[in-house]
Amino acid sequence: MYETLCSPVNYGGLTLKNRIIFAPTSMGLPRQELLERMRAIAAGGCAMIIVGDVPVLPHGFGPSLYSRKGAEFYRQLVETVHGEGCKICAQLHQSDSDLKGMLRYVPGVLTGRISQAELRPLLNAQVGPYITGLPETKIQKITEAFGTAAERAVALGFDMVQVHGDRMCGSFSSTVFNHRTDAYGGSAENRARFAVEAVSAIRRRLPDLPIDYKLAVRQEDPHYGNAGVLESELPVFVPLLEQAGVTSFHVTLANHGDLGDTIPPKNHPAFGAQGCFLKFCDEVRALTTKPICGVGGLTDPDFVEAQLAAGRIHCAAMSRQLIADPAWPEKVRTGQADTIHRCVRCNKECLGGMMAHRGVHCIYEKTERKEHS
Numbered sequence: 001m002y003e004t005l006c007s008p009v010n011y012g013g014l015t016l017k018n019r020i021i022f023a024p025t026s027m028g029l030p031r032q033e034l035l036e037r038m039r040a041i042a043a044g045g046c047a048m049i050i051v052g053d054v055p056v057l058p059h060g061f062g063p064s065l066y067s068r069k070g071a072e073f074y075r076q077l078v079e080t081v082h083g084e085g086c087k088i089c090a091q092l093h094q095s096d097s098d099l100k101g102m103l104r105y106v107p108g109v110l111t112g113r114i115s116q117a118e119l120r121p122l123l124n125a126q127v128g129p130y131i132t133g134l135p136e137t138k139i140q141k142i143t144e145a146f147g148t149a150a151e152r153a154v155a156l157g158f159d160m161v162q163v164h165g166d167r168m169c170g171s172f173s174s175t176v177f178n179h180r181t182d183a184y185g186g187s188a189e190n191r192a193r194f195a196v197e198a199v200s201a202i203r204r205r206l207p208d209l210p211i212d213y214k215l216a217v218r219q220e221d222p223h224y225g226n227a228g229v230l231e232s233e234l235p236v237f238v239p240l241l242e243q244a245g246v247t248s249f250h251v252t253l254a255n256h257g258d259l260g261d262t263i264p265p266k267n268h269p270a271f272g273a274q275g276c277f278l279k280f281c282d283e284v285r286a287l288t289t290k291p292i293c294g295v296g297g298l299t300d301p302d303f304v305e306a307q308l309a310a311g312r313i314h315c316a317a318m319s320r321q322l323i324a325d326p327a328w329p330e331k332v333r334t335g336q337a338d339t340i341h342r343c344v345r346c347n348k349e350c351l352g353g354m355m356a357h358r359g360v361h362c363i364y365e366k367t368e369r370k371e372h373s
């Protein structure tokens with residue numbers, strides 16, 4: 001019944017056992033708990049886990065690929081996920097927050113004068129001046145670091161890497177933040193240069209590595225997403241990224257607006273429907289023959305199978321649905337789809353948990369605790 005969904009696919013050079021991918025998701029959990037959550041998601045039958053926000057430079061938030069402790073953690077994570085027969089991909093990212101600029105808000109956050117909701121627009125306001133003023137020597141150091149980080153990730157056992165096309169790649173891509181007048185600003189070709197150089201740095205060092213690109217799309221009319229690539233500029237960006245070495249595209253809405261736009265609740269005015277970002281996949285598919293992964297509000301097995309079978313997408317990535325029920329793929333494969341805990345896209349304990357620094361959880365965990373007590 002779910003023939004396409006359960007069938008293997010060549011995803012940019014990597015064979016996946018089925019079409020379901022755990023979308024990059026920063027969990028904000030202590031390391032041991034994170035390992036257990038990743039084990040559960042891998043054991044639930046998805047084909048690959050994308051580990052969100054792996055920093056490309058030695059310093060950055062989260063475990064570092066460059067420190068002994070960080071490398072040990074990633075190696076353990078890789079072994080845990082592989083042990084369950086699941087592939088693993090590192091989402092390589094560079095933050096576009098100006099660390100020095102952020103410091104001035106620390107007292108306000110610590111004393112509670114600035115809430116998390118108030119902090120985000122303050123940080124977003126710094127992105128433009130930071131990106132526009134970044135010296136070329138620093139830019140080249142960062143783009144090269146994508147190559148070094150990929151080498152390290154592969155040495156630790158990761159099967160592929162994803163270049164995070166939001167964050168710094170996304171803000172360089174966007175006229176909202178990038179007001180440079182040199183080779184990295186102005187035309188769409190120039191604004192693509194940062195991302196192209198980041199991808200090229202990986203391709204130069206690792207000629208055979210599958211490279212996924214999280215393509216963050218900005219929509220006008222109505223306006224959603226600030227970093228990333230305008231729909232009308234996709235015909236420039238997609239071929240350039242492909243020529244640089246991208247082997248697959250993970251397509252979604254661009255960030256730097258409200259987090260509830262890229263992680264939309266069911267009552268979102270524009271993106272409340274299942275498969276809310278698949279229209280961007282359609283636009284990308286017209287520009288490339290590389291495999292495309294859709295994401296955003298994918299929860300219903302029948303709906304997902306229909307999109308895959310129609311060739312609209314090659315893979316379906318899910319974040320919240322696999323948080324709500326890691327066994328979704330296995331239940332679908334074994335004819336138990338009716339027992340799936342359906343993500344209701346309430347954002348209460350996943351995004352809500354992350355924003356409140358409690359870590360990412362789900363409303364179903366309470367139900368399960370009750371059932372087991």
Ligand SMILES: Cc1cc2nc3c(=O)[nH]c(=O)nc-3n(C[C@H](O)[C@H](O)[C@H](O)COP(=O)(O)O)c2cc1C
Pocket residue numbers: 023024025026027052053091164214252262263264295296297298317318319320321350351354360
């Ligand atoms: C708690 C949480 C953390 C996330 N962290 C990341 C991240 O680190 N990197 C990223 O690219 N996307 C991140 N996302 C976005 C997801 O990858 C995905 O695009 C989004 O949640 C929509 O998919 P869904 O409807 O299946 O949840 C996160 C989403 C959630 C809910």
Ligand code: SF4
Pocket residue numbers: 320321323324342343344345346347348349350351361362363364
């Ligand atoms: S808390 Fe709500 S939105 Fe988040 S994973 Fe659970 S059901 Fe889905």
